Amino acid sequence: MSSTGTATPKGPFRLVTVNTAPERAKRLIGRMVEDLKDRYTIEYVANCETLEQVEPTVRELRPDVLFCASMWTAEQSSKVFELARSIVPGIKTHAIPHGLQVERGPDAVVEHLNEQVPRLLDGE
Numbered sequence: 723m724s725s726t727g728t729a730t731p732k733g734p735f736r737l738v739t740v741n742t743a744p745e746r747a748k749r750l751i752g753r754m755v756e757d758l759k760d761r762y763t764i765e766y767v768a769n770c771e772t773l774e775q776v777e778p779t780v781r782e783l784r785p786d787v788l789f790c791a792s793m794w795t796a797e798q799s800s801k802v803f804e805l806a807r808s809i810v811p812g813i814k815t816h817a818i819p820h821g822l823q824v825e826r827g828p829d830a831v832v833e834h835l836n837e838q839v840p841r842l843l844d845g846e
Contacts, residue, residue, distance in 0.1 A: 733763030740802055741791035744769045750828055754835040776802050780809045787814045792822040814842050
């Protein structure tokens, strides 16, 4: 792929999360942003604690990327992504596998994001 160390990070990408635990979301996204900072500039702009907050938040902030946390079912995540795409066509979305945080803990979530986010952001 690209040479490391010399390339300018891609971005900035504006990220919104949908997570009922905003402090945990901020902490885990912060770790991911730090881990990937040499490749991507990711600005964590907001968290929606409820599904009802998604529409006004996406309308106001127009993020490039939206993540659903592992407490949401696949059906809930799909509805969120459909809504987000109706407001920001082309928004990149990712659902953390349902139950990952509970079953394997925060390190597993960060590891998962570190693997998935490059695929998401480079898949242009």
